[in-house]
Amino acid sequence: MHSIKDNIEQIRMNIEAAALKSGRKVSDVRLMAVTKTVDDARIMEAIDAGIDLIGENYVQEAQRKIEIIGNAVQWHFIGRLQTNKAKYAVRLFDMIHSVDRIALAAELDKRAKAAGCIIPILIEVNLSGETTKSGVPKDGVFDLVRQTAGLDNIAVEGLMTMPPWSDNPEDSRPYFAQLRALKEAIAAKQLIGVEMQELSMGMSADYEVAVEEGATIIRIGTSIFGERPL
Numbered sequence: 745m746h747s748i749k750d751n752i753e754q755i756r757m758n759i760e761a762a763a764l765k766s767g768r769k770v771s772d773v774r775l776m777a778v779t780k781t782v783d784d785a786r787i788m789e790a791i792d793a794g795i796d797l798i799g800e801n802y803v804q805e806a807q808r809k810i811e812i813i814g815n816a817v818q819w820h821f822i823g824r825l826q827t828n829k830a831k832y833a834v835r836l837f838d839m840i841h842s843v844d845r846i847a848l849a850a851e852l853d854k855r856a857k858a859a860g861c862i863i864p865i866l867i868e869v870n871l872s873g874e875t876t877k878s879g880v881p882k883d884g885v886f887d888l889v890r891q892t893a894g895l896d897n898i899a900v901e902g903l904m905t906m907p908p909w910s911d912n913p914e915d916s917r918p919y920f921a922q923l924r925a926l927k928e929a930i931a932a933k934q935l936i937g938v939e940m941q942e943l944s945m946g947m948s949a950d951y952e953v954a955v956e957e958g959a960t961i962i963r964i965g966t967s968i969f970g971e972r973p974l
Protein backbone atom coordinates (compact mmCIF):
# COMPACT_ATOMS: atom_id res chain seq x y z
CA MET A 745 0.00 0.00 0.00
CA HIS A 746 1.34 3.43 -0.94
CA SER A 747 0.61 6.37 1.31
CA ILE A 748 -1.83 9.08 0.27
CA LYS A 749 1.14 11.43 -0.05
CA ASP A 750 3.00 8.99 -2.36
CA ASN A 751 -0.13 8.60 -4.48
CA ILE A 752 -0.55 12.35 -4.85
CA GLU A 753 3.11 12.80 -5.77
CA GLN A 754 2.81 10.08 -8.41
CA ILE A 755 -0.33 11.66 -9.87
CA ARG A 756 1.34 15.08 -9.99
CA MET A 757 4.26 13.57 -11.92
CA ASN A 758 1.85 11.91 -14.34
CA ILE A 759 -0.03 15.19 -14.84
CA GLU A 760 3.26 16.93 -15.53
CA ALA A 761 4.26 14.31 -18.11
CA ALA A 762 0.87 14.50 -19.84
CA ALA A 763 1.00 18.31 -19.89
CA LEU A 764 4.51 18.28 -21.32
CA LYS A 765 3.54 15.75 -23.98
CA SER A 766 0.62 17.90 -25.13
CA GLY A 767 2.35 21.28 -24.89
CA ARG A 768 0.29 22.50 -21.94
CA LYS A 769 1.30 24.30 -18.78
CA VAL A 770 1.06 22.09 -15.72
CA SER A 771 -0.23 25.11 -13.78
CA ASP A 772 -3.36 25.08 -15.99
CA VAL A 773 -4.45 21.74 -14.52
CA ARG A 774 -5.96 21.53 -11.04
CA LEU A 775 -5.98 18.24 -9.15
CA MET A 776 -9.20 17.67 -7.23
CA ALA A 777 -9.29 15.01 -4.51
CA VAL A 778 -12.69 13.28 -4.59
CA THR A 779 -13.54 12.35 -1.02
CA LYS A 780 -16.93 10.60 -1.01
CA THR A 781 -16.82 7.94 1.77
CA VAL A 782 -13.30 9.08 2.78
CA ASP A 783 -12.91 9.88 6.48
CA ASP A 784 -11.68 13.18 7.88
CA ALA A 785 -8.21 11.94 8.92
CA ARG A 786 -7.45 10.72 5.40
CA ILE A 787 -8.76 13.93 3.87
CA MET A 788 -6.42 15.85 6.22
CA GLU A 789 -3.53 13.67 5.02
CA ALA A 790 -4.29 14.69 1.44
CA ILE A 791 -4.46 18.36 2.44
CA ASP A 792 -1.11 18.02 4.22
CA ALA A 793 0.27 16.62 0.96
CA GLY A 794 -0.79 19.80 -0.84
CA ILE A 795 -4.38 19.16 -1.96
CA ASP A 796 -6.33 22.46 -2.03
CA LEU A 797 -9.43 21.37 -3.96
CA ILE A 798 -11.92 18.76 -2.75
CA GLY A 799 -14.88 17.23 -4.59
CA GLU A 800 -17.91 15.83 -2.78
CA ASN A 801 -20.95 13.97 -4.15
CA TYR A 802 -23.43 14.30 -1.29
CA VAL A 803 -24.57 17.53 0.35
CA GLN A 804 -25.05 16.15 3.86
CA GLU A 805 -21.75 14.27 3.93
CA ALA A 806 -19.96 17.39 2.68
CA GLN A 807 -21.68 19.68 5.17
CA ARG A 808 -20.37 17.61 8.09
CA LYS A 809 -16.84 17.52 6.65
CA ILE A 810 -16.73 21.22 5.81
CA GLU A 811 -17.73 22.08 9.39
CA ILE A 812 -14.74 20.11 10.67
CA ILE A 813 -12.11 20.70 7.99
CA GLY A 814 -13.04 24.27 7.09
CA ASN A 815 -12.54 26.56 4.13
CA ALA A 816 -8.77 26.74 3.81
CA VAL A 817 -9.38 24.39 0.88
CA GLN A 818 -11.98 24.81 -1.87
CA TRP A 819 -15.01 22.52 -1.94
CA HIS A 820 -16.70 21.65 -5.22
CA PHE A 821 -19.92 19.70 -5.62
CA ILE A 822 -19.70 16.95 -8.26
CA GLY A 823 -22.68 14.67 -7.55
CA ARG A 824 -26.31 14.66 -8.61
CA LEU A 825 -27.94 17.69 -7.08
CA GLN A 826 -31.61 17.55 -6.12
CA THR A 827 -33.34 20.88 -6.60
CA ASN A 828 -34.42 20.94 -2.95
CA LYS A 829 -30.76 20.82 -1.85
CA ALA A 830 -29.78 23.89 -3.91
CA LYS A 831 -30.14 26.24 -0.95
CA TYR A 832 -27.53 24.30 1.03
CA ALA A 833 -25.28 23.81 -1.98
CA VAL A 834 -24.84 27.52 -2.71
CA ARG A 835 -23.71 28.16 0.86
CA LEU A 836 -21.38 25.17 1.12
CA PHE A 837 -19.61 24.99 -2.23
CA ASP A 838 -17.26 27.16 -4.28
CA MET A 839 -18.46 25.58 -7.53
CA ILE A 840 -21.18 23.16 -8.71
CA HIS A 841 -19.96 20.84 -11.52
CA SER A 842 -23.24 19.07 -12.21
CA VAL A 843 -25.85 21.53 -13.48
CA ASP A 844 -27.82 19.67 -16.16
CA ARG A 845 -31.27 21.26 -16.23
CA ILE A 846 -32.76 24.73 -16.21
CA ALA A 847 -34.95 24.05 -13.14
CA LEU A 848 -31.81 23.38 -11.09
CA ALA A 849 -30.00 26.42 -12.49
CA ALA A 850 -32.99 28.64 -11.72
CA GLU A 851 -33.17 27.35 -8.14
CA LEU A 852 -29.41 27.84 -7.63
CA ASP A 853 -29.77 31.38 -8.98
CA LYS A 854 -32.65 32.14 -6.61
CA ARG A 855 -30.79 30.72 -3.61
CA ALA A 856 -27.53 32.48 -4.50
CA LYS A 857 -29.43 35.75 -4.75
CA ALA A 858 -30.88 35.17 -1.28
CA ALA A 859 -27.40 34.36 0.07
CA GLY A 860 -25.94 37.45 -1.61
CA CYS A 861 -23.45 35.52 -3.74
CA ILE A 862 -22.77 34.48 -7.30
CA ILE A 863 -22.36 30.73 -7.64
CA PRO A 864 -19.89 29.46 -10.26
CA ILE A 865 -21.24 26.43 -12.13
CA LEU A 866 -20.27 23.98 -14.84
CA ILE A 867 -22.76 22.42 -17.22
CA GLU A 868 -22.61 18.61 -17.04
CA VAL A 869 -22.86 17.05 -20.48
CA ASN A 870 -23.92 13.46 -21.19
CA LEU A 871 -21.98 12.74 -24.39
CA SER A 872 -22.51 8.98 -24.51
CA GLY A 873 -26.30 9.06 -24.29
CA GLU A 874 -26.23 6.40 -21.54
CA THR A 875 -29.58 6.67 -19.81
CA THR A 876 -28.10 5.92 -16.37
CA LYS A 877 -25.88 9.00 -16.56
CA SER A 878 -26.85 12.49 -15.54
CA GLY A 879 -25.97 15.41 -17.75
CA VAL A 880 -27.69 17.37 -20.49
CA PRO A 881 -27.59 15.64 -23.90
CA LYS A 882 -25.15 17.16 -26.38
CA ASP A 883 -27.88 18.70 -28.50
CA GLY A 884 -29.33 20.49 -25.48
CA VAL A 885 -26.13 22.13 -24.26
CA PHE A 886 -26.40 25.40 -26.21
CA ASP A 887 -29.95 26.02 -25.05
CA LEU A 888 -29.10 25.31 -21.42
CA VAL A 889 -26.04 27.58 -21.54
CA ARG A 890 -28.09 30.35 -23.13
CA GLN A 891 -30.81 30.03 -20.49
CA THR A 892 -28.39 29.94 -17.54
CA ALA A 893 -26.42 32.87 -18.99
CA GLY A 894 -29.46 35.03 -18.34
CA LEU A 895 -29.44 34.28 -14.61
CA ASP A 896 -27.68 37.06 -12.66
CA ASN A 897 -26.45 35.05 -9.68
CA ILE A 898 -24.93 32.20 -11.65
CA ALA A 899 -21.56 32.32 -13.42
CA VAL A 900 -21.24 29.68 -16.14
CA GLU A 901 -17.53 28.80 -16.14
CA GLY A 902 -17.27 25.68 -18.27
CA LEU A 903 -18.30 22.09 -18.90
CA MET A 904 -18.02 18.75 -17.11
CA THR A 905 -18.41 15.19 -18.37
CA MET A 906 -18.04 11.55 -17.35
CA PRO A 907 -17.36 9.16 -20.25
CA PRO A 908 -18.68 5.57 -20.13
CA TRP A 909 -16.65 3.31 -17.86
CA SER A 910 -13.83 1.49 -19.61
CA ASP A 911 -10.55 -0.09 -18.55
CA ASN A 912 -8.86 1.42 -21.59
CA PRO A 913 -8.19 5.15 -21.06
CA GLU A 914 -7.98 5.70 -24.83
CA ASP A 915 -11.72 4.94 -25.02
CA SER A 916 -12.32 8.21 -23.16
CA ARG A 917 -10.30 10.35 -25.57
CA PRO A 918 -13.06 11.00 -28.14
CA TYR A 919 -15.41 12.14 -25.35
CA PHE A 920 -12.81 14.50 -23.90
CA ALA A 921 -12.07 15.90 -27.36
CA GLN A 922 -15.80 16.42 -27.96
CA LEU A 923 -16.21 18.29 -24.69
CA ARG A 924 -13.33 20.59 -25.56
CA ALA A 925 -14.78 21.25 -29.03
CA LEU A 926 -18.14 22.02 -27.44
CA LYS A 927 -16.50 24.43 -25.00
CA GLU A 928 -14.74 26.23 -27.82
CA ALA A 929 -17.92 26.46 -29.90
CA ILE A 930 -19.78 28.00 -26.95
CA ALA A 931 -16.92 30.37 -26.11
CA ALA A 932 -16.96 31.60 -29.72
CA LYS A 933 -20.52 32.86 -29.21
CA GLN A 934 -19.25 35.27 -26.55
CA LEU A 935 -22.43 35.18 -24.46
CA ILE A 936 -22.59 37.65 -21.60
CA GLY A 937 -22.33 35.82 -18.27
CA VAL A 938 -20.56 32.83 -19.82
CA GLU A 939 -16.83 32.34 -19.26
CA MET A 940 -16.08 28.84 -20.65
CA GLN A 941 -12.62 28.40 -19.19
CA GLU A 942 -13.02 25.17 -17.24
CA LEU A 943 -13.11 21.59 -18.53
CA SER A 944 -13.79 19.22 -15.64
CA MET A 945 -12.91 15.80 -17.03
CA GLY A 946 -10.74 12.80 -16.21
CA MET A 947 -10.85 10.44 -13.22
CA SER A 948 -8.46 7.81 -11.83
CA ALA A 949 -8.62 5.60 -14.92
CA ASP A 950 -8.20 8.23 -17.62
CA TYR A 951 -6.88 11.54 -16.22
CA GLU A 952 -3.68 11.55 -18.26
CA VAL A 953 -5.68 11.37 -21.49
CA ALA A 954 -7.95 14.10 -20.11
CA VAL A 955 -4.95 16.38 -19.48
CA GLU A 956 -3.75 15.76 -23.03
CA GLU A 957 -7.20 16.77 -24.30
CA GLY A 958 -7.38 20.00 -22.32
CA ALA A 959 -8.78 19.23 -18.85
CA THR A 960 -8.41 22.09 -16.37
CA ILE A 961 -9.80 20.14 -13.39
CA ILE A 962 -9.25 16.40 -12.99
CA ARG A 963 -11.30 14.58 -10.36
CA ILE A 964 -9.40 11.78 -8.62
CA GLY A 965 -10.68 9.49 -5.85
CA THR A 966 -9.42 5.91 -6.07
CA SER A 967 -5.87 6.69 -7.19
CA ILE A 968 -5.40 8.90 -4.12
CA PHE A 969 -7.34 7.08 -1.40
CA GLY A 970 -7.64 3.50 -2.72
CA GLU A 971 -10.82 1.58 -3.56
CA ARG A 972 -14.04 2.83 -1.98
CA PRO A 973 -16.22 0.43 0.01
CA LEU A 974 -19.27 -0.57 -2.07
Ligand SMILES: *Cc1c(COP(=O)(O)O)cnc(C)c1O
Pocket residue numbers: 778780801822823906947948949963964965966967
Ligand atom coordinates in the same frame (compact mmCIF):
# COMPACT_ATOMS: atom_id res chain seq x y z
C1 LIG B 1 -16.39 9.35 -7.62
C2 LIG B 1 -16.23 10.35 -8.70
C3 LIG B 1 -14.95 10.66 -9.22
C4 LIG B 1 -13.68 9.95 -8.81
O1 LIG B 1 -13.62 8.69 -9.40
P1 LIG B 1 -12.31 7.75 -9.25
O2 LIG B 1 -12.47 6.78 -10.36
O3 LIG B 1 -12.41 7.12 -7.89
O4 LIG B 1 -11.12 8.60 -9.40
C5 LIG B 1 -14.87 11.67 -10.18
N1 LIG B 1 -15.97 12.32 -10.62
C6 LIG B 1 -17.20 12.05 -10.14
C7 LIG B 1 -18.37 12.81 -10.67
C8 LIG B 1 -17.36 11.05 -9.18
O5 LIG B 1 -18.61 10.77 -8.74
